[in-house]
Amino acid sequence: MSLFIIGDVHGCFHSYLKLMDHWEPKTETLIQLGDLVDRGNFSPLTLRLAFEIKKVFKNSVHFLKGNHEQMMINYLQGEDHSDHWLNNGGKETLEQFKKENLNPESYLGWLSSMPLFWENKNVVVSHAGFSGIGSPLDLDNTDGVLWNRKSLVNLGKLQVIGHTPLVDGRPEFQSSSNSWNIDTGAYKGHCLTGIKLKKDGTFLETISIPTITKDYNSTSSQFHTGLIKSSIEGKSRI
Structure with missing residues (x-):
């Protein structure tokens, strides 16, 4: 299976x-590298779609945790005492969940x-x-994953990351660290990028x-259940 890796959706x-x-489920493993939520206008839709895709395709799909998922988790668990998430897009995300009459806590277990x-x-x-600094998997390490x-340090294998939006909206390869950054600033109005690799x-x-x-410059957030259902059913038939 080749790889289809998607950057920060926000x-x-x-x-x-x-x-x-552009995803071919029969021949490609899908990996999304985190930050599904916040910044854009449709976080509940985005999260629900990812959740439903994971249920259907299971081991051929991998959704990774980003810092915005972790901030959301901290808030929902009552561990965000400085409103860190609310001040970084969480306030608007909560308002979107309220408009859709959805409870964000229903996704807490999956996010965690x-x-x-x-x-x-x-x-x-x-x-x-x-980065090679501290424990990379420490959730509180500001230099962690x-x-x-x-x-980035060169790990002897290709790294694919997001997190830091690229100012020109183009994915960037760094030969020194053998790495791709594919965060092309979707919520800034640039573009959303995926990269395809052989295994x-x-x-x-x-x-x-x-x-x-309308993803980044609209007050509308009407819930489109039909779009989610038709998208997943279409992929299931491939």
């Missing part, structure tokens, strides 16, 4: 749906169980990458979907 549901049209990284012999995927913004890390292609305007 609630850009319609752009996410369009990018998912998300892994911090995915790897095989040649590729490792995480939200913010391995949830929060790091420092240069040995050989690059195949990048696919960038210009962010659909």
